[in-house]
Amino acid sequence: LARIVEHVGKNFDPRSKGLKIYSSSMSGPNVLRQRMIKAGIRAKRLGNFAGVGSGKTATGVGLFTTLHDQGKVKRGIYAVPGQVQQQYHSDIHRFTEPGKYNFWSSPGASRAERLAAYRNHDNHMVVVTHQALRDDTLHLLSQHGIVPGADESNISEHFNAASREQRKAWVKQLMDKEGMNFGLAVVDEGHDLTRRRGDPGSTMANVIDAISDNTEFYSPQTATPTKNEPAEIHDFLRKIDPDKYNESTEAEFLRKYNSNTTGSVDALHREIAPHFYAEALPSGVTRTEHVVDGLRMTPEQQTAYTDIDRDYQKAVKAGATKNWSPESVEAMKRLGPKSFEGVPDSEHQAVAERVGSSPLALSSLRDNGFARVIDAHPNGVKMQKLMDIVSKERADGKPGVIFAHRRETVEQIRKALADAGHRVAVHHGGMTSKDKDKARLGFSPEAGDPESDILVASDEAATGLNLQRASWLAQVDTPLTAKTHKQRQGRIDRTGQKNPVRFYDLVTDTPYERRARDRLARKYDLGAIMQSSTADVDDTGLAAHLNRVRAETKAAHPASASAQSLPGVAA
Secondary structure (H helix, E strand, O other): OOOHHHHHHHHOOOOOOOOOOOOOOOHHHHHHHHHHHHHHHHHEHHHHHHHHHOHHHHHHHHHHHHHHOOOOOEEEEEOOOOOHHHHHHHHHHHHHOOOOOOOOOOOOOOHHHHHHHHOOOOOEEEEEEHHHHHHHHHHHHHHEEEEEEOOOOHHHHHHHOOOOHHHHHHHHHHHHHHOOOOEEEEEEEEHHHHHOOOOOOOOOHHHHHHOOOOOOEEEOOOOOOOOOOOOHHHHHHHOOOOOOOHHHHHHHHHHHHHHOOHHHHHHHHHHHHHHEOOOOOOOOOOEEEEEEEOOOHHHHHHHHHHHHHHHHHHHHHHHHHOOOHHHHHHHHHHHHHHHHHHHHOOHHHHHHHHHOHHHHHHHHHHHHHHHHHHHHHHOOOOHHHHHHHHHHHHOOOOOOEOOOOHHHHHHHHHHHHHHOOOOOEEEEEEEOHHHHHHHHHHHHOEEEOOOHHHHHHEEOOOOOOOOOOOOOOEOOOOOOOOOHHHHHHOOOOOOOOOEEEEEEEEEOHHHHHHHHHHHHHHHHHHHHHHOOHHHEEEEHHHHHHHHHHHHHHHHHHOOOOOHHHOOOOOO
């Protein structure tokens, strides 16, 4: 250090206004991110389940750069949601040493451009969407004739029908032919690829599993690994350790861990601990949550809500008695209008009989109708309350994000805010990748002034996006899963946030929404199993007892504690 100080110091003028001196630190939350990288290298196949906004992108990039610098991996493939592909491009620039690594991430690129990127050995990191990686892999498999009897039109069916070992072998053959020599696979938002019980798995999940089975290092990343049931946990274990966890072990796994008892939760946490790194890395800012509960619907809403329930009761009765009168058919049409679109009037009764024969379908139509009335009514109580919240937050100049599940609700909110004079942008699944990224950058520009102060988004934007410019976030509806609820909040409460954040959940006093809040609480309990800190796994149960007894023994007999048997424990 003494030898280089005189050469380095002369390049800096401490009086310069533009001078930025960065303090390197190995403490604080960065220690946990470094542990994730080291654990991933040691385990080779390890799930990264750090909390929402914990910097998993930086950790995923750091995993590759560390492996590359150690000479263990030459190239990495990153499968990410479409809405964050451009963001990955920016983050790799931000986190890596300029010029040291080549990477490819080009939203909207053609298949020819993607295939060239896969084949180019100068690309250290290739970032593509989940969908693009699936489609490109199937295309190449059919082009090379690797899957017997399959062509472009039926490659998915043939691929899915094969065993996991066969799919792995086919993809290995393809990677050898194409020179797609990836040593690391990182799957961002990996919860989108998990299977539920009895589900054979989507084509996307099967393709990406086959690719990751052929890489020495594998890191599925998500802040919300479970959405609905323990079977999704088993599927994550299958992805990471297919030799130990497979189709034949699922039933026994669920038998052991499906009960929500303290003992089964503790045992499940211990079983998964070697395969996942779970750690909450808080943003460090103050967060406040407001559940705006007990909202009473407007008279217009209440009438519409009652009408839906009445139509539902008529349809249930007609389905049970198989007596579809003209009145009950009309009730069915109001309950599920999309089922009758484009259908001649003469066939409406047949449609009503078919749809109405399923109690599950009827209850789903009823709940969808309730949700439209509660969340999307233009003269509803939620719209009124939301406008109050926006007025309060914007009076202090604070930008914010609003989430709503339905695209029609997103548009209604946008219009109401624009009419009130707010600068507002939208982000939903009906937009192109280019338009979605334009909306994101208009709200959170990487340079220059923002073009909007409020971003109204559907669940298309619930994962991955960095929207730290916002300091408040409102959820107009109650999501079906705790995963979505938590991911929405993670858009603003994440690494890099510097301001206190506030959250608003708008909840009516209706039975429908009370059931939704109860469901949300149950699913948060399930998710907590997967996200309990792996560092704390020895602080509970028998391990905690042993540690406590050791500590007590050492305190009582410090000189001989190491040689003594533990009281009450067999030697």
